Amino acid sequence: MTQFHSSINTNSDEFRKNREDMLASISTLHEIVGRAANLSDKSSARFERRGQLLPRERLSRILDPGMPFVELMNLAGFLVDSNDRETSVAGCSSICGIGYINGTRCMLWADDSGINAGSMTSLSSRKAGRTMDIALAMKLPLVHMVESAGANLLEYQVEMWMDGGGIFARLARLSAAGVPTFVVLHGASAAGGAYMPGMSDYVIGVKGNGKAYLAGPALLKAATGEVAEDEELGGAEMHSKISGLVEYLAEDDAHGLAICRELIDRLDWNRLCPAMPPREYEEPVYDIDEIAGIVPADYRQPYDVREVVARIVDGSDILDFKPSYGAATPCMQAKVFGMPVGIIGNNGPIDNAGSTKCAQFIQLCDQSDIPLVFLQNITGYMVGTEVEQGGMIKNGAKMIQAVTNARVPRITFMIGASFGAGNYGMCGQGYDPDFLFSWPNINIGVMGGDSAAKTMTEVMLAGARRKGIEIPPGVIEEQESKIIAHFDKQADAFYTSGRMLDDGIIDPRDTRKVLGFVLQTCWESRNRTTHPNTFGIGRM
Numbered sequence: 001m002t003q004f005h006s007s008i009n010t011n012s013d014e015f016r017k018n019r020e021d022m023l024a025s026i027s028t029l030h031e032i033v034g035r036a037a038n039l040s041d042k043s044s045a046r047f048e049r050r051g052q053l054l055p056r057e058r059l060s061r062i063l064d065p066g067m068p069f070v071e072l073m074n075l076a077g078f079l080v081d082s083n084d085r086e087t088s089v090a091g092c093s094s095i096c097g098i099g100y101i102n103g104t105r106c107m108l109w110a111d112d113s114g115i116n117a118g119s120m121t122s123l124s125s126r127k128a129g130r131t132m133d134i135a136l137a138m139k140l141p142l143v144h145m146v147e148s149a150g151a152n153l154l155e156y157q158v159e160m161w162m163d164g165g166g167i168f169a170r171l172a173r174l175s176a177a178g179v180p181t182f183v184v185l186h187g188a189s190a191a192g193g194a195y196m197p198g199m200s201d202y203v204i205g206v207k208g209n210g211k212a213y214l215a216g217p218a219l220l221k222a223a224t225g226e227v228a229e230d231e232e233l234g235g236a237e238m239h240s241k242i243s244g245l246v247e248y249l250a251e252d253d254a255h256g257l258a259i260c261r262e263l264i265d266r267l268d269w270n271r272l273c274p275a276m277p278p279r280e281y282e283e284p285v286y287d288i289d290e291i292a293g294i295v296p297a298d299y300r301q302p303y304d305v306r307e308v309v310a311r312i313v314d315g316s317d318i319l320d321f322k323p324s325y326g327a328a329t330p331c332m333q334a335k336v337f338g339m340p341v342g343i344i345g346n347n348g349p350i351d352n353a354g355s356t357k358c359a360q361f362i363q364l365c366d367q368s369d370i371p372l373v374f375l376q377n378i379t380g381y382m383v384g385t386e387v388e389q390g391g392m393i394k395n396g397a398k399m400i401q402a403v404t405n406a407r408v409p410r411i412t413f414m415i416g417a418s419f420g421a422g423n424y425g426m427c428g429q430g431y432d433p434d435f436l437f438s439w440p441n442i443n444i445g446v447m448g449g450d451s452a453a454k455t456m457t458e459v460m461l462a463g464a465r466r467k468g469i470e471i472p473p474g475v476i477e478e479q480e481s482k483i484i485a486h487f488d489k490q491a492d493a494f495y496t497s498g499r500m501l502d503d504g505i506i507d508p509r510d511t512r513k514v515l516g517f518v519l520q521t522c523w524e525s526r527n528r529t530t531h532p533n534t535f536g537i538g539r540m
Contacts, residue, residue, distance in 0.1 A: 004310040004318045006286055008294055019293035025440035025493075026292070026507050032494060033074050036091040040114030047114070050209055052186065053253040055112045058145045059095055062108070062184075062257045069099035069108075070517050072134070075505050076127045078498030089115065090498065092124040093148070096131045098140065098521060102265040105524060107135035110145040113187055118148035125163035126500055132170040134503075137434065138525040141180045141269060142171075143260060146196050147187030147209075164192050171199035175536025180267065184256045185210035185236055185246065191219070194234070197245055201537045202263055205236025205246035206256045212236075212245060273528040276520065279338025284512070285316035291508045295377075299417035299443050305330060305345030305375055308415065312512045314338065322357050329354030331361040336373075337516040339523070345375040346416075350425060351382040355395040358425070362402035371409040371519055374427040377416030379448070381425065399425050409522035412436040413511060414502065418444040429501055435518045438502040439511075442493045449487035453480035 009015060040055060047054050053061065063069055078090035095110045109131055111118040135142045174181050181200040187209050189196055194212045197203040205212075213220075213234030220226050220233070231238060239245035248263075250256030288311045294303060310316040313334035321331040328348035334341055342365035344358055365372050381396050403410075403425060410433040418428065423444065427433045438444075446452075457476055464471050489495060497505050506514055 002317055002319050003285060004306055004316050006307055006310060006316075007304075008290065008307055010290060010293060014296075015293040018296050021297035022292040022295060022441060022508065025297070028494070029440045029505055029507065032078060032088075032090055035089050036112065036115065039089060040112050043114035051252055052209060055095060055110045055114055055118075055145070055147075058184075058186065058253060058257060059108060059110045061254060062101055062143065062145070062260060064100040064102065067100040068513070068517055069097055070514060071095065071097035072503050073127050073130060073500060075494060075497035076500050077121050077123045079495050080123055080498050081121050085494075088498075091115075092121045092127045093118050094124065094127060096127065098134075098138075098517070101141075101143065102261050104264050104267075104269045105140060105521060106264065107131060107138075107140040107142045108145075109142065111148040111186075113147035113149075116149070118187075120148065120164075123500060125167060128167050129163070129170060130500065130503070132167070132174060134435075136170070136174050136177060136179060138521050139177075139179055139528045139530055140521075140525075141182065141264060141267075142174060142200075143182045143184070143264075144196060144200065145184050145186055145257075146189050146193070147185075148189060148193055168192070168195045168199050171196075172536040175199075175201055176533055178530035178532045180269075182260055182263065184250075184253075184260050185212060186253055186256065187211065188216070190214075190216040190234075197239075199536070202248070202260075203239075203246050204248040204250055204256045204259050204263075205239055206250045206253055207237050208235075209253075210236035210246075210250075210256075212239060272530065273524050276523055276527075281335060281338040282315035282317075284311050284313060286311045288312065288509050288512055291511070295416060295439075295441065295508070297441055299377065299379070299448075302347070305347055305377060306332070308375060309334065309343055309345065312336065312515065313341075313343070321361050326351060326354030326357035329358055331357060333370075336512065336519060339516070339519050340368075340370045341373050341519070342370050343373045343375065344426065346378040346422075346426070349379055349382045350396070350399070350422060352387065352390045352392055352395045355381070355392070355399040355425070359395075359398040359402040362399075362406050366402075366406045366408050369408055371411065371522060372406060372427070373515065374410070374412040374433070376412060376414045376418045376423065376426045376428070376442075378419065378422030378426050379417050380420035380422040396421065396425060403427050404431055409434045409519070409526075411515065411518055411522075413515075414438045414442045414444060415508070416442060417448070418442060419448060420446055434522055436502045437511075437514060438493050438497055438505045439508045440493050440505050441508075442496075443488075443491040444493070444496050444501065445487060445491045449484035449491065452487045453483040456480075456483055 075090045077092040079088050082088040093112045093115055099108055182202045183197045183200040185197055185205040189212045194214050197212050211234045236246050240249040248259050250259055291311050294307045319333040329350050330345045332343040410427050412427045412433040
């Protein structure tokens with residue numbers, strides 16, 4: 001055992017201040033995420049009149065009670081379609097995540113038809129695409145609870161229409177890869193949305209409410225002059241009897257979800273994957289709740305990342321790899337719920353020694369098939385004449401080569417700063433980690449606002465000297481103020497998560513549970529046998 005011994009004083013003023021700041025960020029997270037649910041629930045009277053369940057009730061009904069559900073991209077769209085931080089709604093009119101259906105780990109996707117009839121926002125296609133990409137990579141059956149008005153024509157953007165084609169292509173790829181796809185058709189699915197049931201392997205249609213048509217009654221009349229009724233044109237009952245689009249006809253929402261649960265049970269998906277070997281483990285010695293008091297809101301305030309790790313890993317047991325070499329970049333061996341992991345964290349900028357140490361550590365984990373976990377709190381790589389002469393560029397390249405090409409699962413948590421090339425070396429989004437989550441306190445970008453402002457001040461002064469002119473009083477201060485505000489606005493966790501620069505924001509105190517869940521998900525995907533074919537399943 002190499003149990004870490006914490007030096008944190010939980011009674012100190014510093015701890016209390018850090019905790020207050022972190023809890024405030026967590027409260028903001030819950031408030032923003034809750035807006036979508038509250039807004040959707042305001043449609044309950046309309047859903048009740050139609051005999052329907054609300055979107056989140058559908059999700060609750062199909063999931064196994066008491067089993068974990070990890071929501072993904074919970075902040076997607078925040079501050080994108082609206083710049084008002086107090087009213088902007090996150091979620092992109094959908095709820096996506098990984099959970100269990102009759103003991104089978106599945107990807108869930110529910111259209112939030114309680115908000116603007118589920119019409120798509122500017123990032124809806126990207127969120128759907130990422131959802132399906134994870135389902136394909138992790139070999140997760142995809143269950144889509146469909147009820148959407150499709151693209152909002154009043155806010156039409158040509159790129160959203162183009163991205164929509166990628167959704168249908170991904171459905172074809174999932175089916176061809178041997179990963180089954182399911183649709184429960186709860187309501188209308190018009191135009192391109194009709195291909196959601198059309199491209200899925202199994203379709204359950206809800207009688208009376210479920211509808212799918214390439215052109216709804218309004219568009220049909222506008223385009224051809226033909227007048228048709230909903231049910232005749234695309235009702236679930238018609239599709240179950242005449243067109244053959246619907247395999248299973250349900251009496252109502254609850255029945256449709258019950259049929260889906262039974263279908264997944266009958267596929268016996270888990271027979272294609274050996275059971276994960278039972279693993280013994282100890283809970284961390286230190287309470288994970290203490291994380292809230294360890295990490296300061298100001299990323300410039302140092303702390304030892306091992307204090308965070310000790311509250312995440314089994315038994316707070318950490319084996320430090322080359323602890324005195326490249327000391328600012330700890331590389332640690334540990335276990336999480338009995339599963340071995342290699343963890344890379346930051347206690348300062350990455351220097352030459354840190355780069356080469358990380359490159360070696362990553363290769364060793366890759367050799368032994370041990371997943372890598374990156375805890376990003378990084379302002380970047382070291383700079384300066386001595387560092388450059390020491391080979392910072394080539395040494396940083398070694399690290400990035402290793403990060404990019406490692407074949408093992410790579411899971412990233414952004415827990416503090418994430419600036420410049422440091423984001424890249426620590427397996428940022430551009431390096432396609434299997435999962436990437438943010439804490440609500442993070443700052444992210446090419447550099448901090450202060451650094452950007454000082455850089456541009458130096459550029460302005462150099463230009464003035466070259467031209468032999470004096471800069472009027474107050475100009476530098478005004479420029480710096482604008483640059484800091486511009487950079488800091490975009491560095492905010494909620495702003496960046498709204499633009500899908502992660503797979504969602506989590507409560508830092510849930511990090512151990514989330515990490516364990518996605519490690520198991522990755523293990524299943526790598527041990528599951530699928531039966532691909534050349535083409536996806538065609539509906540006959």
